[in-house]
Amino acid sequence: MMLPIACAVTGLAGGTAAYFLGAPDTASLIWSVGVVPVLAILLWEIVVSLRRGDVGLDLVAALSMTAALLVGETLAAAVVALMYASGQALEAYAAGRASREMNALLDRVPRTATRYSGDTLQTIPISDVAVGDRLLVHLGDVLPVDGTVVGSALLDEAPLTGESLPVTRRDGEAAMSGSTNVGAAFDLLASEPAARSTYAGIVRLVEEATKAQAPMTRLADRYALGFMAATLGLAAFAWWISGDAVRAVAVLVVATPCPLILAVPVAIVAGISRAARVGVLVKGGAALETLGRIRTLVVDKTGTLTHGSAAVSQIVATPGWTEAEILRLAASLDQASQHAVARAVVTAAAERGLVLDLPTETREVPGEGVEGRIAGRLLRVGGKGFVSNAMSDDDRATLMAAVPAGALTVALSVDGAFAGLVLMRDALRADVSGTLARMRTLGVTRIVLATGDRKDVAVAITENLGIDDIAADLGPEDKIALVRREKARAPVMMVGDGVNDAPALVEADLGIAMGAKGAAASAEAADVILLRDSLDGLGEAMAIGQRSRAIALQSVLAGIGLSGIGMVAAALGYLPPVQGALLQEAIDVAVILNALRALRPG
Structure with missing residues (x-):
């Protein structure tokens, strides 16, 4: 990314210097030379994208630079080259900043473990750790595998659960891989190999989440094609009515690059990162968007509304x-x-x-x-x-x-x-009443309890919670049928923690698992995992989903609206190519900065 920027900056600065020294022809040549490497790199990227079947607005950027060179607007071409390269760099920076919480999880993956071998200690790859191995965990070490504490340990579990204060784990208590030892060194008896430990599962889910493309992003891609067609049509129309090719170039320049393809990915990734910071793992943009439109909540009882420790x-x-x-x-x-x-x-x-x-x-x-x-x-x-x-x-x-x-x-x-x-x-969780009330304020209009227990048990324990319907004595197939019926009314979110909840989590529009203590099957089946053993993350996750989606739409509508006005002004001859490029860059920076608001609390 630095090479295109370096070429563009050098060409623009050198040509400008030559112009003010009274050598306009030399300036034009230098500006053109600065554009060529950027254009060549861009054309190669377009060819690679076309081979994958992707058609994007990079094509508009290539057309605007090429057209500007052909009609002699070499300064405009140089400005576009710089703006395009800097816009791509800005997008990459914004995406990296938006995903910093998720990247932090990936960067913390331990590579080795210290294992007892007779009277000696060995440093081994974590892939060699077997169930039953006794490991030494030093101060500052990240626990390489799930295990049982020998003695006592003071652990920072914030990257996993969002809990800000260190937690004391006593002799015989379970400790999750990915926690950091912030106290004295202690021994850990491995209960799972590294590949099946909690942190390895979270890392795998994070990697999947970073690769998943949100429906809104795919929608933006489709709109981008329409925007490109409208851009080309308006440029051709401006050229036709004026007979001036420069106007067509100005229209192309204003459309390069486009906030439609910049704002959505940044806002969605920022929302996912924000959720990770509060102990909620969202498996990709699709899940985050769905969080923003849920209207029905189907919730399990044991281990979800209750502590599950009867x-x-x-x-x-x-x-x-x-x-x-x-x-x-x-x-x-x-x-x-x-x-x-x-x-x-x-x-x-x-x-x-x-x-x-x-x-x-x-x-x-x-x-x-x-x-x-x-x-x-x-x-x-x-x-x-x-x-x-x-x-x-x-x-x-x-x-x-x-x-x-x-x-x-x-x-x-x-x-x-x-x-x-x-x-x-089995007592209710202390945060249940507040969480359900918050869900109502976020747009949930129907709450259904789905449980395998008897109805009188469910009614007694959920009294005064404002639950709309209670479905009791349910097996896994019954829960699936219930979710299907509710889906016919409105988008459904299912929350559960057990093996028997996994099929219903898959069936729902959005499945949410209690991942801290829930079954592995439900965590794998779910779209969202509450890493903290608490329901309060549920309302937080839904609020983040709604806010991220709103910010993305806001950025797109504002950016496209401003770009459209600029393109019309350029078509009518009121906005020359150089000024149009500068205007578009200002729009791009504004929508990206706006999209990054999804990182902050609402």
Whole structure:
């Protein structure tokens, strides 16, 4: 990018000096020589683009320089060459500044790790780290893989979650790759290889986001072709009515380059970067634009509206069973599930010191429950509907009667007989009410709760939240059907965190995953990931999407409007080529600076 600018500056300055020294012919020659390298580079780029099937406004820039040289407007050609080269450099700078938060994530990727090997330490490539390796993390190191803290650690998780204050992770707690150690050195037990760790996944998603082209950008490309046709038509008309080719050149000059193709990409990338700064990873411009037009919110309950860390509050055992045995068996089978409620049951059993058996022949129905064998006996644990399907009518009636109204319940059957219940408590996130209220102010007109739990449980926990509809007892297929029905009304955003939410996230116009603790499947399926384990980023992301889209449209409309006025003035002979080039450069700078406003809070 520096070579075209250097050639243009040198040619323009040398020719101007020659002109004022009384050598206009020499000045014209120098101006022409300064234009030729820029024009040659531009023509080569156009050829490369045409081979890819891309036709853009670079063609107008090439035509304006060529036409200016042919009609003897060599100074105008030199100014256009400088303005075009500087405009491209300005666009590259603006895009780089807009994407700085995302680039910062990519630049922080660790390359090596320090691993214990007997009594020595080895520096190894992070690709060589295996699950179970014990690593030493020095002060200032970026954690190379996901792992478990040995001792305690003080970590800066801001690049991942947006949390501004360092977080203390104690012995046995999980630590995410990509965090920075801001305290004393500590040991980390690797729980994932580098390729499957949190930070590697985020980096991969960031790379995908930087490559994805927004619909508005593609729309701008199509409009650019129309703008080019209008430019050529107006230039030909100006030449025809005046008989002066200079007027046609002036029209071409004013149209070079065009704010239509400068403002949109900068505003969209700036919005994505702004979202990354607050802990929201947007997978490309298409997702950011969709955020700006959502009208319906479909939201999961467990792990999304609630913390997903339900605690055991009570155990109900049928005759012949003890409470401890009910919890032990339920937890033994729940070891085969990654559902938040299943993990809470296992944790409760561990806290009580119960010895768990290893389940065999397990089969999980996402969002409903798990079936398997413990010590040769067939067990089912999960929702009452899932567990009661394998029971006799009498046992089914007994189970239904035992379930308290509005309680989050885990049922257990042994060899087809009802054995007991584990009653859970899962509190709402503190930020739920405020987030939903903000979504209303941002244009969401309908909020639907989609949950696999019973309706009375969902109604009890979401009271006074202003939810328009509650769909309960849903499996993954039901959630997909619900999203499809809502899509027929308005653009739909689905928010979830579990494996069972992944299909619905794909089906929605926009899928949003709770990425900090959510399942990998939902994070991969989603268009937007909330890296912080909080819902407040949801409203922030939607506000950023709306603002970025509005700024892009504002920049385009203002830029095209001003360019159009300038082109008409040039066609009527009121704007010579040199002044037209200077005017257009001022317009380009203005729309790019305006597009960069998307980096700042609204």
